[in-house]
Amino acid sequence: MFTTKTSLLQKTSEGLEPKRGSYWITTFGCQMNKADSERMAGILEKMGYKEAEAELKADLVVYNTCTIRDNAEQKVYSYLGRQAIRKKSSPHLKLIVAGCVAQQEGEALLRRVPELDLVMGPQHANRLETLLNKVDTGQQVLATEDSHIIEDVTTARRDSSVCAWVNIIYGCNERCTYCVVPSVRGKEQSRTPEAIKNEINILAAKGYKEITLLGQNIDAYGRDLPGITSSGRRANTLTDLLHFIHDVDGIERIRFATSHPRYFTSRLIETCSELSKVCEHFHIPFQSGDNEILKQMSRGYTIEKYKRIISRIRELMPYASITADVIVGFPGETNDQFQRSMDVVEEIGFDQLNTAAYSPRPNTPAALRFDQLSEPIKVDRLRKLNALVEKTAKQRNNRYKGQIEEILAESINPKNNQQLMGRTRTNRLTFFPQKDSLNNSYKVGDLVNIRIEEIRPFSLSGNIVI
Numbered sequence: 140m141f142t143t144k145t146s147l148l149q150k151t152s153e154g155l156e157p158k159r160g161s162y163w164i165t166t167f168g169c170q171m172n173k174a175d176s177e178r179m180a181g182i183l184e185k186m187g188y189k190e191a192e193a194e195l196k197a198d199l200v201v202y203n204t205c206t207i208r209d210n211a212e213q214k215v216y217s218y219l220g221r222q223a224i225r226k227k228s229s230p231h232l233k234l235i236v237a238g239c240v241a242q243q244e245g246e247a248l249l250r251r252v253p254e255l256d257l258v259m260g261p262q263h264a265n266r267l268e269t270l271l272n273k274v275d276t277g278q279q280v281l282a283t284e285d286s287h288i289i290e291d292v293t294t295a296r297r298d299s300s301v302c303a304w305v306n307i308i309y310g311c312n313e314r315c316t317y318c319v320v321p322s323v324r325g326k327e328q329s330r331t332p333e334a335i336k337n338e339i340n341i342l343a344a345k346g347y348k349e350i351t352l353l354g355q356n357i358d359a360y361g362r363d364l365p366g367i368t369s370s371g372r373r374a375n376t377l378t379d380l381l382h383f384i385h386d387v388d389g390i391e392r393i394r395f396a397t398s399h400p401r402y403f404t405s406r407l408i409e410t411c412s413e414l415s416k417v418c419e420h421f422h423i424p425f426q427s428g429d430n431e432i433l434k435q436m437s438r439g440y441t442i443e444k445y446k447r448i449i450s451r452i453r454e455l456m457p458y459a460s461i462t463a464d465v466i467v468g469f470p471g472e473t474n475d476q477f478q479r480s481m482d483v484v485e486e487i488g489f490d491q492l493n494t495a496a497y498s499p500r501p502n503t504p505a506a507l508r509f510d511q512l513s514e515p516i517k518v519d520r521l522r523k524l525n526a527l528v529e530k531t532a533k534q535r536n537n538r539y540k541g542q543i544e545e546i547l548a549e550s551i552n553p554k555n556n557q558q559l560m561g562r563t564r565t566n567r568l569t570f571f572p573q574k575d576s577l578n579n580s581y582k583v584g585d586l587v588n589i590r591i592e593e594i595r596p597f598s599l600s601g602n603i604v605i
Contacts, residue, residue, distance in 0.1 A: 168205025
């Protein structure tokens, strides 16, 4: 049973036929949000809405929000202020906040921005049509209660015709002391292997070549599903799923994100090295290079365990790329503890790092600590870390110089329509011409061998090998 909290506020349009017009979705935050936005776009188009030419011309605006950092949340309010002013002269405008800020703020968001028509948490993304039907009757709708996620994989409007997101697990059961995700995305809900494979088969039939399996904590996949092997091992794991989906004809590449070091197993690493479609790219956040900080974060592993994971990956897949997330300025972090994070970055040599200064989030234990660091200290540490990241990323990129890399062409370069752009199996963005030296043309969706000739910190360029 699904319930929706509805205010008593009735609008003057009550009783009128709903008007379908144009829509605009702005997505903040992670890959999970991007996947949710694709499904919401599909639902809107199924309802008769058309994508608008511009945000300020749309009849329906959705902000799919992120609350992982304070600056991302404040950006949402800036966007909302602009739309609230617009609604005064365009009362037909429907204004929706979805995602994590919606879940976190709930009814307070309606009080702060009364022009909103619908506030819905991430667990309700696939109920957008039902909720909008309530809005069309003149109701102001709040949908933030816990819900089992309903999914219709056929409605997603994919942003790419080549690469597709495939959710395999929603929510998160971890309790990292700095993180708001469990409280806004709910408990873990794994999809069945059969449902996942069915979606991948549909994507393959439509010509998709690459899929990325998504989960907030993807290594936890299946632990809420039944199934134990004769040896007593849990049967439904990410490793089992990779084996199960690997034979889908038409799919050339498989990726997955985001991993958690606590659950990243040797069995998973060995499987990735054995399955030819699984790409040699691993995104494994380490968050801090200091064990005491990791303990205070409730991460559940030591930096020594993290290094063993990386060593095992590189032992079996020496060419693999490793990317990660790291936080500087956690409450109480000393200069020595920060330096240990810098040392880890230097020692491991990441291909890329998502870096962030710690940001206190509502209802998290770390936000209540009295030893918060000042903004100047956090900004200075982030600056130093980013400088090191750029240096190490370019050093890692040097290994591509002169190498022949298989690139899946994902799109035309928006800055140069004579070039295609795509990614190596190791997830490095690469640009190359649409024609080879014999004037043969290549298109989006082609797998092309490229000799890498130009190296930049975060991208590559090269020419087609005939």
